[in-house]
Amino acid sequence: MAFNSTTYSTASSDISTPRSSSPSYSVNSARSSSSSVSKRMSISSRRSLSQFNPMSSVDIRAIEAQMKMASLDGLRGYSQNHYGEVQQYRNTDYVPKSSACGYQVLREPLWNKGLSFTPEERVSKNLTGLIPHAMESVETQVARCMKMINTRTTNIDKYLYLSSLKDQNIDLFYRVLIDNVRELMPLVYTPTIGDVCLQYSTLYTRPEALYISIKQRKSIKTILRNWPYPSPEICVVTDGSRILGLGDLGVNGVGISIGKLALYTGAAGIHPEKTLPIVLDCGTANEDNLKDPFYLGLRARRPAPAVMEEFMDEFMEAVHEVFPNMLVQFEDFETEKAFNFLERYRNQYKCFNDDIQGTGAVVLGGYIGAVNLSGVPIEEQRLVFMGAGSAGVGVAKQMVEYYTRRGLSEQAAKDKFWLVDTKGLVTLDRGDKLAEHKKYFARTDNNGHQFRSLEEVIEYVRPSALVGLTATFGVFTESVVRALKASVDAGGVGRRPILFPLSNPLTKAECTFEQAIQWTEGTVIFASGSPFSPISIKTTEGAVTYYPNQGNNVYVFPGLGLGAILAKASKVTDEMVYISASSLSESLNAEEIHKGLIYPRIERVRDASVIVAREVMKAARREGVSELPESQWVEWEEWGDVALTKWIKDRIYDPLK
Ligand SMILES: NC(=O)C1=CN([C@@H]2O[C@H](COP(=O)(O)OP(=O)(O)OC[C@H]3O[C@@H](n4cnc5c(N)ncnc54)[C@H](O)[C@@H]3O)[C@@H](O)[C@H]2O)C=CC1
Ligand SMILES: CC(=O)C(=O)O
Numbered sequence: 001m002a003f004n005s006t007t008y009s010t011a012s013s014d015i016s017t018p019r020s021s022s023p024s025y026s027v028n029s030a031r032s033s034s035s036s037v038s039k040r041m042s043i044s045s046r047r048s049l050s051q052f053n054p055m056s057s058v059d060i061r062a063i064e065a066q067m068k069m070a071s072l073d074g075l076r077g078y079s080q081n082h083y084g085e086v087q088q089y090r091n092t093d094y095v096p097k098s099s100a101c102g103y104q105v106l107r108e109p110l111w112n113k114g115l116s117f118t119p120e121e122r123v124s125k126n127l128t129g130l131i132p133h134a135m136e137s138v139e140t141q142v143a144r145c146m147k148m149i150n151t152r153t154t155n156i157d158k159y160l161y162l163s164s165l166k167d168q169n170i171d172l173f174y175r176v177l178i179d180n181v182r183e184l185m186p187l188v189y190t191p192t193i194g195d196v197c198l199q200y201s202t203l204y205t206r207p208e209a210l211y212i213s214i215k216q217r218k219s220i221k222t223i224l225r226n227w228p229y230p231s232p233e234i235c236v237v238t239d240g241s242r243i244l245g246l247g248d249l250g251v252n253g254v255g256i257s258i259g260k261l262a263l264y265t266g267a268a269g270i271h272p273e274k275t276l277p278i279v280l281d282c283g284t285a286n287e288d289n290l291k292d293p294f295y296l297g298l299r300a301r302r303p304a305p306a307v308m309e310e311f312m313d314e315f316m317e318a319v320h321e322v323f324p325n326m327l328v329q330f331e332d333f334e335t336e337k338a339f340n341f342l343e344r345y346r347n348q349y350k351c352f353n354d355d356i357q358g359t360g361a362v363v364l365g366g367y368i369g370a371v372n373l374s375g376v377p378i379e380e381q382r383l384v385f386m387g388a389g390s391a392g393v394g395v396a397k398q399m400v401e402y403y404t405r406r407g408l409s410e411q412a413a414k415d416k417f418w419l420v421d422t423k424g425l426v427t428l429d430r431g432d433k434l435a436e437h438k439k440y441f442a443r444t445d446n447n448g449h450q451f452r453s454l455e456e457v458i459e460y461v462r463p464s465a466l467v468g469l470t471a472t473f474g475v476f477t478e479s480v481v482r483a484l485k486a487s488v489d490a491g492g493v494g495r496r497p498i499l500f501p502l503s504n505p506l507t508k509a510e511c512t513f514e515q516a517i518q519w520t521e522g523t524v525i526f527a528s529g530s531p532f533s534p535i536s537i538k539t540t541e542g543a544v545t546y547y548p549n550q551g552n553n554v555y556v557f558p559g560l561g562l563g564a565i566l567a568k569a570s571k572v573t574d575e576m577v578y579i580s581a582s583s584l585s586e587s588l589n590a591e592e593i594h595k596g597l598i599y600p601r602i603e604r605v606r607d608a609s610v611i612v613a614r615e616v617m618k619a620a621r622r623e624g625v626s627e628l629p630e631s632q633w634v635e636w637e638e639w640g641d642v643a644l645t646k647w648i649k650d651r652i653y654d655p656l657k
């Protein structure tokens, strides 16, 4: 029988064995680990049942019968929680994917292939009549989604449409995202995700993450085991205490974990089944949330730092026990906690902090290209940072590393940086108690003089670059930007100022792209945290278009995570982070370099992630933290980057292709 792309008939179809549509790496690992854990759990649960289960013997018999089934099908398991109640270990009512049929298939977003099911699959999975008769090409389905998105007028509505698509057909959601990343990344990530987080409790319709409350701190392992998908490989965890530049959003900050993980899949091809968003619900200092009748989090103030630290210790231990191979990304923890937890866990667990390390790497990656474009030699580079928090200090430290690798002493490298916070230039003799993380960069060469405003600092330093990580809109004023340009111009003709207003979302950017272009007469090398549109300016010689860069850690964390996972790294070392920056700076193609960009176009973020992942893997091996067999590395050494790149590409998720 003959099919065309839009119509088919099942009547005379020749039914063959259904094809598996998932990448083999996830399906295989899912089955084996689920099965072994399930066996382990069912033995221990049996022992405990007769000891203290409060249920009747009939209940117990019923559960034991289920447990027997569980050990037979290898997919279900049971555990007891701290109340002594027996509960299902994996939340799955799943049957194995291969034997699932009818609505079981359609209602599981990871299995539903929408209108892409082949005629054979429709018959063998009993789908005939449950979905419309048409069999559509992926392009048509993607076009329908884009049409639907474009009919929505607000970004939140567009987000909600995408979110609902993700809940129904994950493959299609990611195909749409990957094929339209320039248009859609700002919806699933910054800036829209900021608005989503602000309204999360009102927008809420269904769970998408693990919500771990500090009130349930003795049940963390049970909660982790409730996650329905086996063996996650990457989790993004936040406590919601500093979401983008929006402050403490409490449990509403979960949106950022969800958004970042959508980009692990969209921008690096980690299988969605392997991603786990987590929010630690520890109360909030946000009065609006506490008063909001719809607020979904704990209505309590945040605990004392020591209590939070104990909770975090318990969380990390539980994660390590339940998902020993999972990489943990700390996201949007308020400054002190961000630094503390990174130091506390970095040598013990496989983890990194995105705001300190990921941001450090992405800004360094862009800065390396910017220095080349600026015409200001390395020796003359002087950098002012507005904002001395987790991102500011993380970026400056990454850049010190860059300069020391280029031959400067650590002191000479550090001397290139002037950090400014709400009280002015950070100096050792400023008279206030400096936070620990600021001390490293505190200036001692100010001869007792204190510089309170950014203008004063620029006048004093005469910088070549100005970086903004303040979460404060508009602090790069016209006079500040013009002063930056003047100090660069003074060094010689053709020099260009580097201006990075990196705060998120757009409402917190230190200045806009248009302002930067106007105030520097188009000479600026610009990167912002959230995306601005290109600008066309009419001149006597015709229109000139200026292209902004997006200096966002999305160019680093997906590739860094992918590299760490694929290398089976036991931890994330400084070298792996540094290499993610240097490899990113080398990932631009000729067209991008020609256009004067410092990051790859966002459409090429997946290409960049593969390069970053490859170099991170190699760094993991050099550092002795890769647990891949040596024979594998020896083979790649013989074949070179081409072989390793192919190996990575063969493992990444590229749905409906
Ligand atoms: N582009 C990117 O990839 C990333 C951007 N960010 C953005 O950076 C911003 C800051 O994040 P964190 O460093 O984690 O926050 P933080 O709270 O740790 O640090 C903020 C710093 O800015 C200073 N500050 C605030 N208002 C100021 C003002 N008016 N003048 C001078 N200094 C001021 C504070 O004193 C503090 O040192 C946020 O908006 C965040 O979204 C953070 C990570 C990645
Ligand atoms: C991008 C990011 O991680 C932040 O703004 O916090």
Ligand SMILES: [Mg+2]
Residues within 6 Å of the ligand: 244, 331, 332, 354, 355
């Ligand atoms: Mg962040």
